[in-house]
Each structure stands twice: as structure tokens, then as C-alpha cells.
């Protein structure tokens with residue numbers, strides 16, 4: 001279980017997209033999140049549902065993990081447990097606030113924290129144009145709050161420069177941690 005976390009706007013979705021083909025070629029599965037956000041929301045390879053649909057799925061046991069953040073519900077489909085049972089590596093676009101709980105559920109979890117310099121983060125959230133100015137400020141405030149929780153078991157991955165550099169760094173972590181073979 002590779003749990004990719006980081007502030008909203010740090011580039012988790014972009015990184016996953018940029019690495020998608022190489023991850024697939026390496027046999028790493030990518031979980032498709034279920035989010036109570038409209039399906040047409042920009043830049044989101046996720047399944048958009050209404051809060052009512054989300055609750056129905058949750059009660060049905062459709063999620064291996066789920067959390068609430070930024071006024072939204074996020075669910076990770078139960079399918080990830082089938083992949084793990086088959087011995088496959090699974091990459092999840094996760095949550096910093098949910099990390100401790102995720103680690104309890106998946107003791108071998110590999111946590112990777114995507115970081116960008118604060119001024120870059122603000123620029124990217126504004127440029128992404130998905131949230132209102134107020135929502136951007138709320139996300140920056142949440143990031144500052146969660147930043148105060150250092151965890152030495154988390155691998156830091158800088159995405160302040162190019163996505164290519166961040167993809168290389170991600171594969172470096174996966175090789176160092178034995179998820180992928182050393183080349």
C-alpha cells in the first residue's frame with residue numbers, strides 16, 4: 001500500500017497521471033477515488049457521486065478506507081484489498097489527516113509526502129481554478145496545520161520543480177523501499 005499524501009495543490013493527481021503508464025508497466029495498481037465532487041471537476045481522475053450515493057456505498061461496504069476533508073467525502077474502493085491479496089502494489093491518493101488510521105489498517109504502508117514551497121502551492125491552487133478564493137485559503141490553512149505533524153517514517157518528495165523530476169523521485173522511493181526492483 002503506497003499512500004501518497006500532501007497538501008491540496010501539491011500535485012498528487014498530476015504526479016499520478018504523469019507516472020500512470022510507467023506505474024502500470026511496473027505492475028503498480030492505482031486506486032480510483034470516489035469523491036462527493038462533481039464528475040466534471042477539473043483534473044480529477046475520480047468517480048464523482050452525491051453525498052447520498054456515497055453514504056449508500058459506505059453502508060454497503062464498498063470502501064476499504066474513507067475520510068472527510070475539505071467539505072468532501074473521499075472513498076477508496078474495496079478492490080484495493082483484492083489487489084493487495086494478489087500481492088500487487090497499490091497506489092492511493094491519500095490524506096495526511098487519515099495517515100495514522102491508514103497505517104493501522106495496512107501496517108506495511110509506505111507513506112510518501114508530496115511537498116512544494118508554500119508560495120508555489122498558493123500559485124498552483126489559484127492557477128488550477130477549481131476552488132473559490134475562500135476554499136483556496138481554507139486549504140492553505142489546513143496544510144499549515146497538518147504541516148506541524150512531522151513523521152520520520154514518511155518519505156518526502158519535492159514537486160516544486162518539474163513533474164518529470166517528481167516522477168523520477170517517486171520511482172526512486174519505490175525502488176529504495178523494495179516495491180520495485182533496483183535497475
Ligand SMILES: Nc1ncnc2c1ncn2[C@@H]1O[C@H](COP(=O)(O)OP(=O)(O)O)[C@@H](O)[C@H]1O
Pocket residue numbers: 006007008009010011012013014015043124125127128159160161162163164166
Ligand atoms: N511540477 C509541476 N509544475 C507545474 N505545475 C504543476 C506541477 N505539479 C502540479 N502542477 C499543477 O498544480 C495544480 C495542482 O496539482 P494537482 O495535481 O491538482 O494537486 P493535488 O492533486 O495534490 O491537489 C494543477 O493545476 C497542476 O497542473
Ligand SMILES: O=P(O)(O)OC[C@H]1O[C@H](OP(=O)(O)OP(=O)(O)O)[C@H](O)[C@@H]1O
Pocket residue numbers: 005006007008009012013044069070072074093094095096097098142146
Ligand atoms: O488530510 P489532507 O492531506 O489535507 O487531505 C485531505 C484530502 O484533500 C486532498 O484532496 P483534494 O480534495 O484536495 O483533492 P486533490 O487531491 O485533487 O487536491 C487529499 O487528496 C485528501 O483526499
